[in-house]
Amino acid sequence: MSALMQAVGIDIGGTKMAVAAVDGQGCVRARLTLPTEAEQGFTRALDRLGAAINQALDACGWSAASLCGIGIGCAGPVDPVGGLINNPYTLSGWDRCDIVTPLRQRFGIPVFLENDADAALLGECFAGAGKACDPVVMLTFGTGVGGAAFVRGGLYRGVNGEHPELGHVPVENTGPACYCGRAGCLESIASGTAIGAAGQAAGYADAREVFRAAKAGQPAARSIVQRALEATASATWTILHALLPQRIILGGGIIEEHYDQFAGAVSGSIAAASMVPRGRVSVARADLGNDAGLLGGASMAFQRSREDHGR
Numbered sequence: 001m002s003a004l005m006q007a008v009g010i011d012i013g014g015t016k017m018a019v020a021a022v023d024g025q026g027c028v029r030a031r032l033t034l035p036t037e038a039e040q041g042f043t044r045a046l047d048r049l050g051a052a053i054n055q056a057l058d059a060c061g062w063s064a065a066s067l068c069g070i071g072i073g074c075a076g077p078v079d080p081v082g083g084l085i086n087n088p089y090t091l092s093g094w095d096r097c098d099i100v101t102p103l104r105q106r107f108g109i110p111v112f113l114e115n116d117a118d119a120a121l122l123g124e125c126f127a128g129a130g131k132a133c134d135p136v137v138m139l140t141f142g143t144g145v146g147g148a149a150f151v152r153g154g155l156y157r158g159v160n161g162e163h164p165e166l167g168h169v170p171v172e173n174t175g176p177a178c179y180c181g182r183a184g185c186l187e188s189i190a191s192g193t194a195i196g197a198a199g200q201a202a203g204y205a206d207a208r209e210v211f212r213a214a215k216a217g218q219p220a221a222r223s224i225v226q227r228a229l230e231a232t233a234s235a236t237w238t239i240l241h242a243l244l245p246q247r248i249i250l251g252g253g254i255i256e257e258h259y260d261q262f263a264g265a266v267s268g269s270i271a272a273a274s275m276v277p278r279g280r281v282s283v284a285r286a287d288l289g290n291d292a293g294l295l296g297g298a299s300m301a302f303q304r305s306r307e308d309h310g311r
């Protein structure tokens, strides 16, 4: 893709919003960060985002007319088809808020919306750990366990345009109850919340302390971490055989500190899977950090532009 192609990527989280001017090679040319202040209302945040877009364009001498478009990754749930943010949980009062139409009208260019997990995967496939790989699956281990899949150059979408819920792949028949309605899901064993809860039952303050104690060899902590790793290995087995990805990317707060252990669990399943093409599937660490959503947003605009031009 050419450095002459231009787009704006936006990342909206519960506390911060970031706006970046991104070129076709995935370089961030200008970046602004502003507080979300969701409780001040959606319209106000929209106005501030519009002003930040203008500032980012001014900073690199670009104009809205030269952009392929604007792509937004937002803390979900979102409705990517309707362009609606439906997240009163972490964005107070933002319930069925249309962010696409007003930005499209204001700047006169295409505007795209995805949830943050999908935007992060798009970013990694555009300019990070998933570059030149397809299909790609990304698992994000944080408060929960999120998942997204990239297939044939774009996001895999289920019914209603929604993304798959890979955190709810079952890994134990009699594991902890999950809010999804089943017991023993990957998320109910390997998320930060689950590791923290199991740790508290064994006398540890939180997930961080569980990992620290496991490293020091304490048996109760080691068994909690081991269970999370076995859950990850089992979920990988299912994902491998269901989707045959070329690459599995691991991201999220837990992975930042414990990548080697989780990658070991994933690699073990890959190596043991006789039905999966040998040597063709790999695991990698997410490498864009906080820029993944911004670059993913920009990549949505580039992708549409390529499709429109038949490339």
Ligand SMILES: [Zn+2]
Binding pocket: 167, 168, 178, 179, 180, 181, 182, 185, 187, 188
């Ligand atoms: Zn579940």
